[in-house]
Amino acid sequence: xxxxxxxxxxxxxxxxxxxxxxxxxxxxxxxxxxxxxxxxxxxxxxxxxxxxxxxxxxxxxxxxxxxxxxxxxxxxxxxxxxxxxxxxxxxxxxxxxxxxxxxxxxxxxxxxxxxxxxxxxxxxxxxxxxxxxxxxxxxxxxxxxxxxxxxxxxxxxxxxxxxxxxxxxxxxxxxxxxxxxxxxxxxxxxxxxxxxxxxxxxxxxxxxxxxxxxxxxxxxxxxxxxxxxxxxxxxxxxxxxxxxxxxxxxxxxxxxxxxxxxxxxxxxxxxxxxxxxxxxxxxxxxxxxxxxxxxxxxxxx
Numbered sequence: 001x002x003x004x005x006x007x008x009x010x011x012x013x014x015x016x017x018x019x020x021x022x023x024x025x026x027x028x029x030x031x032x033x034x035x036x037x038x039x040x041x042x043x044x045x046x047x048x049x050x051x052x053x054x055x056x057x058x059x060x061x062x063x064x065x066x067x068x069x070x071x072x073x074x075x076x077x078x079x080x081x082x083x084x085x086x087x088x089x090x091x092x093x094x095x096x097x098x099x100x101x102x103x104x105x106x107x108x109x110x111x112x113x114x115x116x117x118x119x120x121x122x123x124x125x126x127x128x129x130x131x132x133x134x135x136x137x138x139x140x141x142x143x144x145x146x147x148x149x150x151x152x153x154x155x156x157x158x159x160x161x162x163x164x165x166x167x168x169x170x171x172x173x174x175x176x177x178x179x180x181x182x183x184x185x186x187x188x189x190x191x192x193x194x195x196x197x198x199x200x201x202x203x204x205x206x207x208x209x210x211x212x213x214x215x216x217x218x219x220x221x222x223x224x225x226x227x228x229x230x231x232x233x234x235x236x237x238x239x240x241x242x243x244x245x246x247x248x249x250x251x252x253x254x255x256x257x258x259x260x261x262x263x264x265x266x267x268x269x270x271x272x273x274x275x276x277x278x279x280x281x282x283x284x285x286x287x288x289x290x291x292x293x294x295x296x297x298x299x300x301x
Contacts, residue, residue: 010160014040021264022099066216128166140166150182231257247280
């Protein structure tokens, strides 16, 4: 049976619906395990206008069903990314999505201006990272601020703008609608949930920042629920993520309404997981008689 895995995100053709979640993927390192060209798109770690040092260590910890991280969007800055990282990624036959980070609207706009002029395909506006103490949390959890930052960045960019939503809110559809009103071309969700672990022998938090972002298989039901809710509430395409570990997980998110699906924590525990996941997705389609992956998008009422 011939199977079509190709999708379009914001009008841009992707060979399949699989991408990577920002912050969990290193192109240079992961390319040692498989041809990155098998991916529909590569989503790179957050890029800021200037270098960010990140949070103090320890900043990563394992936990049941996943992991906690408080890396803090450490990155070398936009200029270094453009000159050092981007040429390497362009060697592969895949689309490039750049995640934009900032502490303020001005910072978001500066990095957006640099990246809209760079050789990338789409931009992902990170208004939801729970690991920075300034603008990121407020923008991602407040509807009016979310709409404002999206509107200002949208004035600058010429490439499709994906807005990454935080799950740490009472009603994610409210933030999704605000991003849509601000001019977002697509949405991505979910970012990590707030979590915490305490070392009962040392009697202190495991992470230096006390709290961090919880990700991994345990968060998937929350992510599926939120993707479903936002798909019902908005008309924008969705890039889904949160606990993806198998081809059936990809199918589940697509049925909930996603156009593309990202692997996150699995990139750290099984670096070549996309190879297996794509094979499993094709096997699922064969088993269930699905000839075009787009047939099942949002089929759950």
